[in-house]
Amino acid sequence: MSPVSAPRQPPRRRSRHLSLRLTLIVPFIIQIAVAVSLIGYLSFKNTQHTVNNLSAQILDRTDRLVAQHLDCFLSTAQGINQEITNVLEMQLLDRDDLTTIGRLLWQQAKIHPEVGYLNYGLVTGEYVGAGHYPNALSISETSARTQWKNVDYSTDAQGQRTQMFRVSDYNYREEAWYENAIRLQRAVWTPVYLWDDPTSGQEISLAAASPLYNANRELVGAIGVDLKLTRIQQYLQTLDISPSGKIFIVERDGTMIASSGDQMPFVEINGQAQRLNVEQSRDPAVQQTAQFLQQKFGSFAAIQQPQTLQIHRHDIPFAGLQTDRQFVHVMPQRDRFGLDWLVVITVPESDFMEQVHENARLTLILCLGTLALTIAIGTITARHLTQPILRTIHAADALSQNNWQQPIPDSPTRELTQLSRAFNRMATQIRQSFEQLAFIAHHDALTGLLNRRAFEQELGAAIAKRQYHPSYQFAVLFLDLDYFKLVNDSYGHLVGDQLLIAVRRRLQSCVRETDAIARFGGDEFTILLDGIASPDAATEIAQRIIHTLQACFSIEGREIFINTSVGIVFSSLTGDNTTEILRDADTALYQAKASGKGNYVVFNCTMHTQTVERLQLETDLRRALDRQEFIVYYQPIFDIITGQMTGFEALVRWQHPQRGLITPDKFIPLAEETGLIAALGEWVMQQACQQMRLWQEEFQLELSLTMSVNISTQQILHANFVSQLQQVLQETQLNPQVLKLEITESSVLSHEDMTRIRFEQLKNLGVQVSIDDFGTGYSSLSYLHRLPVHTLKIDRSFVNRLGAHGENSEIVEAIVMLAHRLGIEVVAEGVETTEQMEQLRVIRCTQAQGYLFSPPRSASDITTQLIAQKSARTP
Numbered sequence: 001m002s003p004v005s006a007p008r009q010p011p012r013r014r015s016r017h018l019s020l021r022l023t024l025i026v027p028f029i030i031q032i033a034v035a036v037s038l039i040g041y042l043s044f045k046n047t048q049h050t051v052n053n054l055s056a057q058i059l060d061r062t063d064r065l066v067a068q069h070l071d072c073f074l075s076t077a078q079g080i081n082q083e084i085t086n087v088l089e090m091q092l093l094d095r096d097d098l099t100t101i102g103r104l105l106w107q108q109a110k111i112h113p114e115v116g117y118l119n120y121g122l123v124t125g126e127y128v129g130a131g132h133y134p135n136a137l138s139i140s141e142t143s144a145r146t147q148w149k150n151v152d153y154s155t156d157a158q159g160q161r162t163q164m165f166r167v168s169d170y171n172y173r174e175e176a177w178y179e180n181a182i183r184l185q186r187a188v189w190t191p192v193y194l195w196d197d198p199t200s201g202q203e204i205s206l207a208a209a210s211p212l213y214n215a216n217r218e219l220v221g222a223i224g225v226d227l228k229l230t231r232i233q234q235y236l237q238t239l240d241i242s243p244s245g246k247i248f249i250v251e252r253d254g255t256m257i258a259s260s261g262d263q264m265p266f267v268e269i270n271g272q273a274q275r276l277n278v279e280q281s282r283d284p285a286v287q288q289t290a291q292f293l294q295q296k297f298g299s300f301a302a303i304q305q306p307q308t309l310q311i312h313r314h315d316i317p318f319a320g321l322q323t324d325r326q327f328v329h330v331m332p333q334r335d336r337f338g339l340d341w342l343v344v345i346t347v348p349e350s351d352f353m354e355q356v357h358e359n360a361r362l363t364l365i366l367c368l369g370t371l372a373l374t375i376a377i378g379t380i381t382a383r384h385l386t387q388p389i390l391r392t393i394h395a396a397d398a399l400s401q402n403n404w405q406q407p408i409p410d411s412p413t414r415e416l417t418q419l420s421r422a423f424n425r426m427a428t429q430i431r432q433s434f435e436q437l438a439f440i441a442h443h444d445a446l447t448g449l450l451n452r453r454a455f456e457q458e459l460g461a462a463i464a465k466r467q468y469h470p471s472y473q474f475a476v477l478f479l480d481l482d483y484f485k486l487v488n489d490s491y492g493h494l495v496g497d498q499l500l501i502a503v504r505r506r507l508q509s510c511v512r513e514t515d516a517i518a519r520f521g522g523d524e525f526t527i528l529l530d531g532i533a534s535p536d537a538a539t540e541i542a543q544r545i546i547h548t549l550q551a552c553f554s555i556e557g558r559e560i561f562i563n564t565s566v567g568i569v570f571s572s573l574t575g576d577n578t579t580e581i582l583r584d585a586d587t588a589l590y591q592a593k594a595s596g597k598g599n600y601v602v603f604n605c606t607m608h609t610q611t612v613e614r615l616q617l618e619t620d621l622r623r624a625l626d627r628q629e630f631i632v633y634y635q636p637i638f639d640i641i642t643g644q645m646t647g648f649e650a651l652v653r654w655q656h657p658q659r660g661l662i663t664p665d666k667f668i669p670l671a672e673e674t675g676l677i678a679a680l681g682e683w684v685m686q687q688a689c690q691q692m693r694l695w696q697e698e699f700q701l702e703l704s705l706t707m708s709v710n711i712s713t714q715q716i717l718h719a720n721f722v723s724q725l726q727q728v729l730q731e732t733q734l735n736p737q738v739l740k741l742e743i744t745e746s747s748v749l750s751h752e753d754m755t756r757i758r759f760e761q762l763k764n765l766g767v768q769v770s771i772d773d774f775g776t777g778y779s780s781l782s783y784l785h786r787l788p789v790h791t792l793k794i795d796r797s798f799v800n801r802l803g804a805h806g807e808n809s810e811i812v813e814a815i816v817m818l819a820h821r822l823g824i825e826v827v828a829e830g831v832e833t834t835e836q837m838e839q840l841r842v843i844r845c846t847q848a849q850g851y852l853f854s855p856p857r858s859a860s861d862i863t864t865q866l867i868a869q870k871s872a873r874t875p
């Protein structure tokens with residue numbers, strides 16, 4: 001596996017998607033904001049309500065206080081009148097005893113400071129009064145005693161007159177109290193009047209006036225009690241309504257009785273005191289309220305019922321209201337003595353709003369504080385939640401860049417810990433899968449050896465190493481199991497697989513651990529001999545491998561023999577890249593196979609051209625069948641004794657368009673390697689049988705005259721072999737006993753089980769079997785007992801060596817003897833000289849084949865020869 005590189009984060013593009021953090025925080029904040037605003041709104045609404053309630057309460061309370069106070073205040077004067085009237089009517093006092101009556105009045109004046117002056121006047125002209133005048137209590141009298149002048153007396157603490165201090169022309173008959181009481185003859189209030197008090201200055205007052213009757217219900221005089229209304233003004237000013245709340249009392253024509261907003265209920269104009277009209281009030285609240293009421297009701301006189309009103313800013317466009325709203329309460333104040341005033345209380349909303357605003361500010365601050373706290377908590381929470389997720393995302397990123405060494409730490413949240421653990425598990429699994437994949441990618445599934453790609457990498461590393469260390473040498477062995485395909489075809493793939501595994505074990509035992517072994521293809525193996533000293537060392541190992549693999553394999557109860565061919569390249573004698581080195585090794589392997597299987601060959605430069613040729617040949621061979629470039633030659637076989645022809649051997653040739661006639665040595669191994677042999681073999685069989693049938697018919701050949709056809713190992717092991725043969729025989733109508741199949745001794749030996757089965761099948765068909773190249777197998781002859789063999793063909797190499805004087809004839813003689821004893825025919829191959837033929841005759845070999853008699857010839861040549869023979873026979 002490649003070492004993990006430092007994770008490089010890709011430049012993250014701003015995505016159009018919302019971030020997780022925002023998704024978490026925004027709705028949270030919106031919710032809180034909505035909740036906070038709702039609370040704010042509700043509390044505001046609530047304050048409005050509270051303000052209204054509060055104002056109503058204040059107005060009510062003030063209203064009641066004022067009403068009580070006025071009742072109490074006004075009843076003083078009327079009460080005094082009533083009391084004096086009672087005393088006189090009950091005759092407890094003499095009506096004319098002005099001294100006593102004066103003292104009584106003095107007493108009352110002393111008790112009631114709100115009372116200005118108490119008056120008692122008779123229709124007869126007598127008058128007595130008492131009160132705070134000019135600056136202390138005094139009594140005044142008009143009577144005969146005072147010569148009908150009005151005389152003022154100062155008094156002592158008991159109300160005794162002490163001295164006379166003033167004489168005036170005061171005429172009580174002109175006073176409002178007397179005039180009203182006499183005229184109306186009932187208890188009434190005089191109109192409000194302004195008078196200049198010598199001590200307190202200007203005062204507004206009114207008097208309670210009552211008529212006096214004698215026992216005959218005849219009007220005898222009147223009583224009048226002055227009330228200082230300025231006291232009401234003072235009282236109103238002490239009333240605590242609200243910080244800017246005002247209260248004022250007016251007569252129905254708008255003339256002010258008292259106002260908490262004004263210094264006094266009158267004004268000085270040109271040194272002359274005048275009563276104040278409410279619209280002249282210096283207090284804007286009072287003034288505006290009065291304006292509003294007059295505007296609303298037309299006049300004060302129209303207001304008959306108590307009213308509670310609200311003045312809004314837009315109600316008085318002419319004089320800006322200080323606040324948005326003004327609460328107003330209007331209450332008529334009447335009594336049975338004819339009093340008819342209006343008490344007006346006015347309270348601005350701002351008085352309450354101050355508090356309300358304070359509350360609202362507090363609420364707002366609290367709300368904002370809550371919001372800020374919420375956002376802070378939200379942010380921290382979101383961070384807390386998103387941090388592990390972001391970590392997971394980064395880890396996933398890293399993972400996608402092959403960096404899986406970063407386990408995500410646990411987070412404090414259970415679910416997120418589960419997530420990170422699941423992620424870590426997944427990453428581990430992916431890593432393991434990748435390691436497995438990497439193993440699979442570099443190894444052969446069956447044997448567990450390196451595969452082609454991995455081997456090429458190893459080889460690449462060795463090549464690179466050689467560039468830096470010129471003394472370093474290596475060798476590559478290219479192995480091919482001869483006939484492995486046959487094992488596969490005949491015993492099945494399972495056995496083939498087992499064989500490959502067994503081969504791997506033996507290969508591993510032959511090399512060092514540092515040497516890399518690879519399964520390169522189906523039955524091809526490559527071995528990189530690392531740091532090897534010389535080509536000799538490599539060949540030594542190759543020999544060892546060949547030898548080790550020659551030993552019998554026991555697989556699934558079967559004994560299997562295989563051969564191995566090895567091509568060797570040595571680093572100093574080959575190319576300098578993987579492709580060239582492997583190509584050269586392959587070339588050497590091919591040479592090894594061509595030189596006889598089970599061999600090794602060390603690559604040299606000349607081999608290269610051969611390889612190219614061979615490749616060309618292979619390409620051509622694949623097309624040759626279609627192009628019908630093959631031809632079959634026939635070599636006759638003779639009876640040495642009689643000189644009669646006993647049969648033919650079919651030998652294939654390739655009429656190459658450029659290279660001319662090519663002998664089978666050059667292409668049969670190639671056809672076997674490429675698998676083309678099956679089709680080619682079948683074609684030769686077809687041709688040979690057909691030709692033999694033709695000759696039989698044309699020349700009435702005897703049935704003893706046979707046609708031998710060479711069969712390659714692959715062919716005979718093929719499952720369809722027998723059925724194909726049957727088909728050919730059927731098609732060509734050739735008698736099976738004419739046909740002889742030549743099978744090499746080596747192929748019989750390496751696949752004894754299979755060949756025995758085939759030989760039995762062929763025997764049943766009536767087809768004969770020859771053992772070709774007999775004697776080259778270097779093996780026991782025991783199989784001859786076991787197999788139904790018809791003919792032995794002694795290999796040309798033995799026949800060659802037969803000397804003119806009987807030298808080297810022992811082996812051939814032994815073979816011939818053995819064959820005779822076993823009842824097997826013998827054919828000597830490659831007989832070239834008469835000496836050889838003589839020797840064969842001596843050792844009683846019956847048949848021969850060779851250039852001495854006839855080389856392989858084309859069918860037409862043979863036909864010509866047969867025609868000649870036929871004409872020679874017939875006279």
Ligand code: C2E
Pocket residue numbers: 635650651652663664665668681684710711712742772773796829830831832849850851852855856
């Ligand atoms: P083989 O079966 O041993 O065939 C005999 C070979 O010896 C033939 O070579 C033949 O031309 C040659 N020969 C015959 N008499 C003499 C002689 O006096 N002196 C010498 N030096 N050679 C002689 P050829 O035709 O080149 O065939 C070579 C081999 O190719 C054959 O050896 C056989 O194993 C194979 N072969 C040929 N045709 C076929 C075929 O159709 N199928 C298969 N599977 N193999 C074939």
Ligand code: CA
Pocket residue numbers: 649710742772
């Ligand atoms: Ca042959």
Ligand code: CA
Pocket residue numbers: 772773793795796829
């Ligand atoms: Ca032969």
